[in-house]
Amino acid sequence: MICRASQTSGGCSETETLYVNDEAIEGGSYFPSKVQTLLLRAAFLDGDLARDSFQRWREIVDPMALDQTSFRLLPQLAWNLVRLGEGDPYLDRWKGTYRRAFAFNSTLFHAMAPVVQVLSATGIPALVVDEAAVIATVSGESGLRPMGDFVILIPPAEVARAFDALTAFGWRSTVRFSERLVASLRGAPFSGPDGRRIDLQWYLLRENCYPRADEPVWLVTQDRHLGPFGIRVPCTADQLLHVCVDGLQPGVGTRLPWSANAFALCVGGDVDWERLVTETARRRVALPVRTALRWIREHLKASVPDVVMERLEALPVTAAERRELRAKLNPWRPTTGLRIRWAHHMRAAAGRGCGRAATLAGFGPYLQQVWGLAHLGQLPSAVLRRGIERVWERLGRMAPLKRREAE
Amino acid sequence: MKSEERFRVATPEVIHQTIDGEVILVHLARGTYHSLRGSGAFLFDPLVRGASRADLAAMLSAGTDGELSRIEAAVARFVEDLWRDGLIVAAVDEAGGDGAVAASSTPSTKQPFEEPRLETFTDLQDLLLTDPIHDVEPPGWPNVARGGPTKP
Numbered sequence: 001m002i003c004r005a006s007q008t009s010g011g012c013s014e015t016e017t018l019y020v021n022d023e024a025i026e027g028g029s030y031f032p033s034k035v036q037t038l039l040l041r042a043a044f045l046d047g048d049l050a051r052d053s054f055q056r057w058r059e060i061v062d063p064m065a066l067d068q069t070s071f072r073l074l075p076q077l078a079w080n081l082v083r084l085g086e087g088d089p090y091l092d093r094w095k096g097t098y099r100r101a102f103a104f105n106s107t108l109f110h111a112m113a114p115v116v117q118v119l120s121a122t123g124i125p126a127l128v129v130d131e132a133a134v135i136a137t138v139s140g141e142s143g144l145r146p147m148g149d150f151v152i153l154i155p156p157a158e159v160a161r162a163f164d165a166l167t168a169f170g171w172r173s174t175v176r177f178s179e180r181l182v183a184s185l186r187g188a189p190f191s192g193p194d195g196r197r198i199d200l201q202w203y204l205l206r207e208n209c210y211p212r213a214d215e216p217v218w219l220v221t222q223d224r225h226l227g228p229f230g231i232r233v234p235c236t237a238d239q240l241l242h243v244c245v246d247g248l249q250p251g252v253g254t255r256l257p258w259s260a261n262a263f264a265l266c267v268g269g270d271v272d273w274e275r276l277v278t279e280t281a282r283r284r285v286a287l288p289v290r291t292a293l294r295w296i297r298e299h300l301k302a303s304v305p306d307v308v309m310e311r312l313e314a315l316p317v318t319a320a321e322r323r324e325l326r327a328k329l330n331p332w333r334p335t336t337g338l339r340i341r342w343a344h345h346m347r348a349a350a351g352r353g354c355g356r357a358a359t360l361a362g363f364g365p366y367l368q369q370v371w372g373l374a375h376l377g378q379l380p381s382a383v384l385r386r387g388i389e390r391v392w393e394r395l396g397r398m399a400p401l402k403r404r405e406a407e
Numbered sequence: 408m409k410s411e412e413r414f415r416v417a418t419p420e421v422i423h424q425t426i427d428g429e430v431i432l433v434h435l436a437r438g439t440y441h442s443l444r445g446s447g448a449f450l451f452d453p454l455v456r457g458a459s460r461a462d463l464a465a466m467l468s469a470g471t472d473g474e475l476s477r478i479e480a481a482v483a484r485f486v487e488d489l490w491r492d493g494l495i496v497a498a499v500d501e502a503g504g505d506g507a508v509a510a511s512s513t514p515s516t517k518q519p520f521e522e523p524r525l526e527t528f529t530d531l532q533d534l535l536l537t538d539p540i541h542d543v544e545p546p547g548w549p550n551v552a553r554g555g556p557t558k559p
Binding site: 063064066071074078079082089090092093094095096097098099100102103104106107110141142143227228229 | 422427433440532534539541
């Protein structure tokens with residue numbers, strides 16, 4: 001692994017270049033920086049490795065000027081420092097982030113429980129996925145993981161009824177239900193009367209949006225608790241796969257890093273490794289899953305069995321999958337969004353058994369749905385506008401870096 | 408409120424967690440946040456496992472250097488505060504605590520007596536909007552700094 005300067009994180013500049021099947025792929029937005037890795041080790045590991053990592057991290061960072069990703073790890077850091085008996089002038093503040101996360105998550109779960117109950121009462125199977133599921137699976141200690149979005153997974157056949165049930169309950173979505181919507185998107189956001197938000201998803205992964213893609217998920221679920229509320233979550237292997245693949249998306253910097261959730265699931269979640277390998281192969285996501293697991297093995301000493309890694313490494317990877325990964329790891333190129341959309345569309349078309357011509361012809365209507373366009377004629381201008389916006393965002397990100405270099 | 412009365416946490420409206428010996432509670436229906444100070448964290452677990460006020464006072468008396476009368480008054484105030492804020496309710500039809508709860512929780516050496524106290528923050532939604540690193544006093548969130556950003 002080679003490091004070179006380019007990305008700002010926690011007051012330090014660095015990014016990592018990852019080699020996937022001998023191809024160098026920049027991983028700045030996906031992989032924790034070296035400084036964030038020290039923090040992850042201090043927050044999750046035991047003994048001298050955790051203590052040494054913490055000391056090195058403290059020598060480098062200003063605790064009053066942390067990046068968002070590091071900030072979200074502070075409750076876990078506070079908990080681990082207390083466990084290790086380590087002191088720090090900032091420890092009380094970090095314990096405060098634990099208290100706040102506990103209070104915030106508790107009120108969030110309290111507000112979300114009726115939503116899950118409404119779906120259940122309507123006879124719609126509902127699984128809680130993503131961060132809330134990890135909390136419920138790993139320890140139930142909600143103070144350790146500041147929550148972002150609350151995500152509920154339903155079967156694609158139930159989307160129309162779920163829209164009706166949530167609308168009747170006072171929740172509103174920014175998108176209108178249609179069969180083409182279900183075929184094109186993974187899910188839709190809903191806002192509640194009090195301004196809270198849920199993501200209603202009908203497919204677990206953006207990479208597998210086609211009928212029956214998630215059938216195995218519904219066959220093996222777990223009953224868990226979020227505080228006093230009973231919920232159902234996917235099995236731990238499916239959650240780990242979800243965390244590894246879903247973490248590999250542009251613009252996830254405001255969430256708890258995927259590496260923290262993946263490590264926690266590996267350590268405390270009783271993973272069915274056979275299922276993980278089988279599902280990884282069936283969903284054709286070997287590249288992100290083995291990349292993620294390799295990283296947490298190497299940097300966080302996660303106990304992923306050798307035989308599992310060998311089987312994941314042996315899974316076939318197509319050129320299209322490599323191109324897809326490369327696009328996701330380079331989020332600031334003007335064509336990145338389009339390339340990722342194309343990759344997801346190709347996967348969905350393949351899952352539906354579409355031929356090459358149908359796949360090509362379907363890309364325009366797919367983009368129309370995804371971007372919420374009224375008609376296909378708006379597509380060229382939408383593509384152009386998004387390209388320009390991407391360049392503009394890139395320039396906006398570069399400006400502060402250049403100023404800093406000049407100083 | 409009788410001294411032999413027993414209590415439980417007012418679930419599901421109230422949830423609680425312990426970090427580094429501090430018990431924190433959130434009343435979800437009222438939108439309040441609470442922290443147990445002094446010997447409050449020490450008393451909370453036996454209290455919600457069924458120990459009566461008399462049991463709690465005996466535990467504190469055995470484990471600290473406080474006078475029994477002063478301890479009894481402090482425990483009564485503490486339990487009254489928890490009950491008034493809706494954090495505990497009477498455990499009417501449930502099995503009560505037993506001597507094992509008290510005995511296992513009693514420290515082996517006498518500590519200086521600290522009154523059990525309930526700290527209450529009433530506007531949780533406002534508190535949740537504050538920055539827990541920059542906008543707090545050195546003890547950390549939810550102790551919000553009124554005079555701008557602070558450092559340890």
